[in-house]
Amino acid sequence: MDGRWLCMGEFVNVTTDGAVATITLARPPMNALNAQVQREIRQAAEEVSENSAVGAVVVYGGPKVFAAGADIAEMSTKGYVDMVELSRGLRTAFTTVAKIPQPTIAAITGYALGGGLELAMCCDFRVVGDNAKVGQPEIALGIIPGAGGTQRLPRLIGPARAKDLVFSGRFVGAEEALRIGLVDRVVAPDDVYTEAVAWATALAAGPRIALQAAKAAIDSGLEVDLETGLEIERAHFAALFATEDQRIGMESFIESGPGQAEFTGR
Numbered sequence: 001m002d003g004r005w006l007c008m009g010e011f012v013n014v015t016t017d018g019a020v021a022t023i024t025l026a027r028p029p030m031n032a033l034n035a036q037v038q039r040e041i042r043q044a045a046e047e048v049s050e051n052s053a054v055g056a057v058v059v060y061g062g063p064k065v066f067a068a069g070a071d072i073a074e075m076s077t078k079g080y081v082d083m084v085e086l087s088r089g090l091r092t093a094f095t096t097v098a099k100i101p102q103p104t105i106a107a108i109t110g111y112a113l114g115g116g117l118e119l120a121m122c123c124d125f126r127v128v129g130d131n132a133k134v135g136q137p138e139i140a141l142g143i144i145p146g147a148g149g150t151q152r153l154p155r156l157i158g159p160a161r162a163k164d165l166v167f168s169g170r171f172v173g174a175e176e177a178l179r180i181g182l183v184d185r186v187v188a189p190d191d192v193y194t195e196a197v198a199w200a201t202a203l204a205a206g207p208r209i210a211l212q213a214a215k216a217a218i219d220s221g222l223e224v225d226l227e228t229g230l231e232i233e234r235a236h237f238a239a240l241f242a243t244e245d246q247r248i249g250m251e252s253f254i255e256s257g258p259g260q261a262e263f264t265g266r
Contacts, residue, residue, distance in 0.1 A: 007047045012040035014047055019055035019204035020197055021048045024062065031061050033115045034071035035086060038093040041119070045096040055204025055211075055265065057100055058196045059123055060107040061116070063189075066132075069114030072141070090115070090147045098122040098152075098219075101212040103203045107196035108132050109189050113171070118147040121156060124215065126182070127196045129189030130174045134182065137169040155222065157181050207245035208265035213237075 004016045011027040023044045025031040033041075048054050061067050070090075078086065097104070097119065106112075106120035108128040117134050120126050128134070136149040144150060145166060154162035157180050165172065177183040187195045203211065213236040221229030240246050244266040252261035 007044060009040035009043065011037045012044050014044045016054065017197065018201065019053065020058060020200045021051070021054045021056075022058045022060055022197070023048065024060050025067055026062060030065055030068035030111070031116070032071040033067055033069065033090075033119070034074050035089060037071075038090050042093040042096045045093075045100055048102065049096075049100050052208075052265070054102055055206075055208055056102050056200035057104045058107050058193070058200050059097070059104060059119065060193055060196070061109065061112075063109055063193070065110035066106070066108040066112040067116030067119060068111045069116050069137070087146050094119060094122050094147050101215065102208075103200065103211060103215065105196045105200050107192050108134070108183070109192050114138055114145065114149075115147050118145060118149050118152065121148055121152040125184045125199070127185045127187065127192055127199065128174050128177065128183045129192045130186050131189055132174045132177070132183075132186075133171040134177050135169065135171040136166050137171070139167060139169040153182075205263070207243070207249060207261075207263040209243050210240050210245060213240055 007014045011025065013024050013026065015022050015024070023041070025037065025041075027034075027037055031037070048057050075083070075086070104123040104125070106123040106126045108120055108126060110129070110132060112120050112128075112132065112134045114137060117136060120134070136145045136153065138145050138149070145153075149166060150162070153165065156162075161180050172180075172182065174183065174186045178186050185195060185199075217233045217236045220232050224232070245263045248263060249261045
């Protein structure tokens with residue numbers, strides 16, 4: 001990370017390296033996701049979402065752990081009324097990450113459990129170390145996932161596999177997670193962050209508005225019937241003909257063939 005700060009909280013900060021922003025969790029030892037961390041995640045996600053110089057985003061927990069879940073000590077004394085309010089804040093924070101318009105990549109070392117995995121699933125892609133463990137162990141606490149584990153997980157890996165992980169609470173190793181589609185790349189632990197940044201850098205070099213349109217069309221289309229989804233796609237497709245990058249991309253293709261365009265992000 002190059003040290004140029006976009007924003008800095010007590011436990012969550014945002015730095016940039018070229019067009020790639022990194023949201024880093026820094027609440028040792030396990031990045032437990034208490035209410036303050038949740039607020040700072042939301043603020044960081046809003047910051048990168050609104051910054052037109054950011055082309056892609058990496059969410060990183062540091063070299064040892066991504067996030068081992070919610071702050072159980074904070075939650076253990078709460079009652080129903082308390083958790084109605086607290087769970088709303090958690091959902092809002094994670095939804096803000098999921099709605100970041102730029103491509104997002106979770107860089108996972110060590111554990112991504114409970115809320116940690118739910119945060120990672122808010123990203124478009126997940127890069128993990130080969131020693132990583134992921135899972136939804138809430139059932140062992142007598143509760144269920146409360147920040148997307150029963151909703152994003154089955155959309156990602158299918159309902160039967162999601163039920164297996166949620167019902168059992170078991171931890172999943174990197175290779176199994178790759179096989180079932182829960183993660184996208186497995187690398188050596190020391191290479192997780194550099195791999196995520198390299199991937200994000202490649203994405204950030206693409207046509208910014210078109211990439212955001214593609215993400216919006218896919219994410220919105222998953223929530224509606226096919227006919228509505230096709231209309232969403234058509235609208236985004238047509239709108240891109242108002243962009244400078246569409247002109248650059250097509251002129252470059254005609255003159256030099258595919259893959260040679262240098263986009264401006266406009």
